[in-house]
Amino acid sequence: MSFKTTEAIEAMKVEVCNLHAELLRWGLVTWTSGNVSGRVPGTDFIVIKPSGVSYDDLKPELMVVTDLEGKVLDGDLKPSSDAESHNHVYQLMPEVGGVVHTHSPYATAWAARAESIPCVLTAMADEFGGEIPLGPFALIGSDAIGKAIVETLQGHRSPAVIMQNHGVFTIGKGPKAAVKAAVMTEDVARTVHISRQLGEPVPIAQQNIDALYDRYQNVYGQ
Amino acid sequence: MSFKTTEAIEAMKVEVCNLHAELLRWGLVTWTSGNVSGRVPGTDFIVIKPSGVSYDDLKPELMVVTDLEGKVLDGDLKPSSDAESHNHVYQLMPEVGGVVHTHSPYATAWAARAESIPCVLTAMADEFGGEIPLGPFALIGSDAIGKAIVETLQGHRSPAVIMQNHGVFTIGKGPKAAVKAAVMTEDVARTVHISRQLGEPVPIAQQNIDALYDRYQNVYGQ
Amino acid sequence: MSFKTTEAIEAMKVEVCNLHAELLRWGLVTWTSGNVSGRVPGTDFIVIKPSGVSYDDLKPELMVVTDLEGKVLDGDLKPSSDAESHNHVYQLMPEVGGVVHTHSPYATAWAARAESIPCVLTAMADEFGGEIPLGPFALIGSDAIGKAIVETLQGHRSPAVIMQNHGVFTIGKGPKAAVKAAVMTEDVARTVHISRQLGEPVPIAQQNIDALYDRYQNVYGQ
Amino acid sequence: MSFKTTEAIEAMKVEVCNLHAELLRWGLVTWTSGNVSGRVPGTDFIVIKPSGVSYDDLKPELMVVTDLEGKVLDGDLKPSSDAESHNHVYQLMPEVGGVVHTHSPYATAWAARAESIPCVLTAMADEFGGEIPLGPFALIGSDAIGKAIVETLQGHRSPAVIMQNHGVFTIGKGPKAAVKAAVMTEDVARTVHISRQLGEPVPIAQQNIDALYDRYQNVYGQ
Numbered sequence: 041m042s043f044k045t046t047e048a049i050e051a052m053k054v055e056v057c058n059l060h061a062e063l064l065r066w067g068l069v070t071w072t073s074g075n076v077s078g079r080v081p082g083t084d085f086i087v088i089k090p091s092g093v094s095y096d097d098l099k100p101e102l103m104v105v106t107d108l109e110g111k112v113l114d115g116d117l118k119p120s121s122d123a124e125s126h127n128h129v130y131q132l133m134p135e136v137g138g139v140v141h142t143h144s145p146y147a148t149a150w151a152a153r154a155e156s157i158p159c160v161l162t163a164m165a166d167e168f169g170g171e172i173p174l175g176p177f178a179l180i181g182s183d184a185i186g187k188a189i190v191e192t193l194q195g196h197r198s199p200a201v202i203m204q205n206h207g208v209f210t211i212g213k214g215p216k217a218a219v220k221a222a223v224m225t226e227d228v229a230r231t232v233h234i235s236r237q238l239g240e241p242v243p244i245a246q247q248n249i250d251a252l253y254d255r256y257q258n259v260y261g262q
Numbered sequence: 263m264s265f266k267t268t269e270a271i272e273a274m275k276v277e278v279c280n281l282h283a284e285l286l287r288w289g290l291v292t293w294t295s296g297n298v299s300g301r302v303p304g305t306d307f308i309v310i311k312p313s314g315v316s317y318d319d320l321k322p323e324l325m326v327v328t329d330l331e332g333k334v335l336d337g338d339l340k341p342s343s344d345a346e347s348h349n350h351v352y353q354l355m356p357e358v359g360g361v362v363h364t365h366s367p368y369a370t371a372w373a374a375r376a377e378s379i380p381c382v383l384t385a386m387a388d389e390f391g392g393e394i395p396l397g398p399f400a401l402i403g404s405d406a407i408g409k410a411i412v413e414t415l416q417g418h419r420s421p422a423v424i425m426q427n428h429g430v431f432t433i434g435k436g437p438k439a440a441v442k443a444a445v446m447t448e449d450v451a452r453t454v455h456i457s458r459q460l461g462e463p464v465p466i467a468q469q470n471i472d473a474l475y476d477r478y479q480n481v482y483g484q
Numbered sequence: 485m486s487f488k489t490t491e492a493i494e495a496m497k498v499e500v501c502n503l504h505a506e507l508l509r510w511g512l513v514t515w516t517s518g519n520v521s522g523r524v525p526g527t528d529f530i531v532i533k534p535s536g537v538s539y540d541d542l543k544p545e546l547m548v549v550t551d552l553e554g555k556v557l558d559g560d561l562k563p564s565s566d567a568e569s570h571n572h573v574y575q576l577m578p579e580v581g582g583v584v585h586t587h588s589p590y591a592t593a594w595a596a597r598a599e600s601i602p603c604v605l606t607a608m609a610d611e612f613g614g615e616i617p618l619g620p621f622a623l624i625g626s627d628a629i630g631k632a633i634v635e636t637l638q639g640h641r642s643p644a645v646i647m648q649n650h651g652v653f654t655i656g657k658g659p660k661a662a663v664k665a666a667v668m669t670e671d672v673a674r675t676v677h678i679s680r681q682l683g684e685p686v687p688i689a690q691q692n693i694d695a696l697y698d699r700y701q702n703v704y705g706q
Numbered sequence: 707m708s709f710k711t712t713e714a715i716e717a718m719k720v721e722v723c724n725l726h727a728e729l730l731r732w733g734l735v736t737w738t739s740g741n742v743s744g745r746v747p748g749t750d751f752i753v754i755k756p757s758g759v760s761y762d763d764l765k766p767e768l769m770v771v772t773d774l775e776g777k778v779l780d781g782d783l784k785p786s787s788d789a790e791s792h793n794h795v796y797q798l799m800p801e802v803g804g805v806v807h808t809h810s811p812y813a814t815a816w817a818a819r820a821e822s823i824p825c826v827l828t829a830m831a832d833e834f835g836g837e838i839p840l841g842p843f844a845l846i847g848s849d850a851i852g853k854a855i856v857e858t859l860q861g862h863r864s865p866a867v868i869m870q871n872h873g874v875f876t877i878g879k880g881p882k883a884a885v886k887a888a889v890m891t892e893d894v895a896r897t898v899h900i901s902r903q904l905g906e907p908v909p910i911a912q913q914n915i916d917a918l919y920d921r922y923q924n925v926y927g928q
Contacts, residue, residue, distance in 0.1 A: 070893040092927030149900035152907040162428045206828045227292040235371035261314030449514040457593035483536030606872045671736040679815035705758030
């Protein structure tokens with residue numbers, strides 16, 4: 041392995057490790073229930089949280105490095121029990137550099153009713169370009185979840201999917217973008233939920249969703 | 263530019279920068295989704311948050327200074343993508359010295375249903391002098407939002423407006439007053455929402471709203 | 485004034501000042517919206533928060549000392565605009581040594597519907613000995629609120645009352661007990677609200693309420 | 707008492723004391739309303755929180771050591787008023803090394819309606835292996851609560867029970883596992899509640915619950 045790759049792996053361990061603090065900060069995770077992974081740029085090495093380790097105890101050197109098939113290349117601990125799902129996404133979507141999984145409460149509440157989250161907020165149009173789609177029930181322990189994530193994301197602009205009875209998976213160019221998508225998923229899942237508690241939110245016309253999405257992807261930020 | 267103006271601009275950068283911490287503290291914003299601006303007293307210089315910069319990374323020297331048309335006079339970053347809306351308010355309301363925009367969840371939930379927030383709390387009568395009015399759906403990227411804010415605020419005592427499917431804009435004599443209005447908007451939006459979940463809140467008679475508003479504006483505080 | 489009284493006043497300033505942090509910590513207050521007062525033991529001096537001062541800026545030396553009629557005896561600032569209500573309670577209830585006022589969201593939501601909070605939790609039976617009663621709508625700026633608080637508390641074991649469209653007032657032997665009552669009021673207001681969102685909570689038989697209240701008042705704690 | 711036992715008691719005091727911070731951190735307790743206990747491994751000594759002491763003031767040396775009948779063996783304070791219930795669980799379930807009691811709001815809301823929490827989340831299948839069962843109303847001050855906890859847990863995989871009108875009791879191999887169960891109980895109680903606010907969550911087939919539970923108990927973690 042080249043020196044440059046080794047450096048990139050170490051940098052990704054730091055980034056993936058630290059991003060877990062954002063899951064806590066924005067209220068997306070409880071105890072050890074969510075995880076972040078990142079693909080080391082220019083490689084097929086995946087850096088992911090170890091299984092069942094509390095967020096307080098995470099350190100970059102505890103992160104697990106695997107190949108796309110989940111074989112551990114570096115690290116003394118077992119990878120997250122969701123690693124198979126992350127890896128399947130990385131295999132099928134080469135443009136993805138980060139994956140996040142949470143059971144964030146409002147988004148998971150939609151998922152438990154098997155309902156996608158309708159696009160009734162300009163912030164949803166900006167970030168998700170439409171609804172946040174629903175994926176099917178799938179059991180952990182095979183490639184079923186990963187396949188369902190990829191199939192559900194196809195045909196949507198959304199970088200997030202909610203999996204029935206389960207929780208949220210998000211993707212991004214890198215792990216930070218995937219974390220942002222997870223944070224915004226819970227934010228809009230909550231606001232739309234609260235809105236619907238007292239009536240029906242007003243839909244946004246498709247042409248306005250398109251205009252907002254286009255602008256946000258191209259004009260927003262630095 | 264006089265030395266005094268330069269000093270006033272620098273002071274406003276510090277104030278505007280620091281007030282973003284209040285948005286976080288009171289739960290009004292997620293990731294980078296809200297912004298504060300202030301008019302430098304005695305000038306038409308506007309100080310506003312840069313676009314897409316995380317709250318942790320804000321420093322006074324990153325604040326952007328523009329004129330009322332949004333031309334950047336000072337700062338290396340692009341201003342908030344909501345700057346056009348802020349500026350339009352400053353143009354049309356010379357008495358306004360601060361503007362705040364958030365997607366705070368309870369207030370935005372009312373906005374997604376296109377409902378104004380009824381005045382059923384003495385704290386609302388105090389601060390808002392009546393309902394918090396609803397503005398129309400308007401697309402970002404022109405003066406449409408700014409115009410709608412100003413038109414909606416006319417004929418109401420409220421320093422806050424909720425914009426359909428979008429979120430909250432508040433005004434104040436300075437940025438701190440606008441932040442206070444944003445914080446109180448979410449507070450009353452939440453309490454009235456919770457109240458209506460289990461029945462209909464009791465209205466407050468107009469004469470009592472008037473008495474409370476008058477007293478609060480004239481007697482409260484130091 | 486004796487040296488001992490002066491010392492007791494200074495101690496009460498520290499206690500009252502610091503207890504405001506508990507209102508923040510338990511989510512009872514927003515911006516400057518709640519206040520604590522205490523009667524200096526063995527005197528009719530009342531120590532109360534100054535009006536409109538942010539919790540971050542509170543210091544013991546900013547607390548205001550008044551007599552039972554609200555005349556400021558010590559302090560450079562105006563007392564809380566709720567001082568009249570606090571004082572009226574102290575006048576009519578000599579056993580009360582602390583009063584707290586908040587607009588805590590769940591309790592105020594019950595108050596906005598003009599509903600008392602039914603006793604359906606053993607923790608409510610423990611602390612409140614029954615329902616948390618509802619007081620009438622009353623305007624600030626006279627003794628109307630104070631009188632209504634006292635009248636409503638009579639005939640109830642509860643140290644808390646919710647005032648229609650307004651918020652919560654609690655009493656205690658001292659300010660810390662009144663703060664505890666305010667904290668527990670919001671806690672049970674929230675749990676009973678959540679419970680009722682999906683059906684009707686099961687009532688607790690009066691004899692069991694009595695048994696729980698008696699035990700808690702006499703056995704609990706050190 | 708052997709030196710080794712003394713050491714084990716002191717270690718358990720530190721562990722039990724510190725775990726109370728987790729109850730606060732995850733929002734399970736208000737003021738002094740929850741408690742943790744642990745059985746010193748290899749003994750029948752129970753370490754438990756003292757009654758009515760605020761979480762800020764807890765120190766390992768304030769923890770109370772009792773035998774299984776609740777006789778205080780070490781400590782200057784009275785044990786938690788829930789000690790009788792904890793002890794009864796330890797007496798009847800020798801495999802239990804930790805017990806936690808809270809009034810966490812969402813779980814207690816289910817308990818106030820006398821409804822068990824249905825298993826509609828994969829995270830519930832993982833942790834609880836099915837529903838979180840409901841125990842009957844029982845008065846504090848005898849072995850009634852402890853007996854009801856044990857009876858209700860029998861015939862369920864769940865390490866948590868919600869007691870009607872009261873709150874949550876959880877068990878574990880040690881106090882940390884019991885705290886985890888209490889944290890996850892509130893997490894799933896909240897998500898299932900939110901889900902049911904807008905419709906009926908989709909049930910998970912029993913065979914899938916079995917598969918998830920089996921995997922989580924045997925594969926998850928390090």
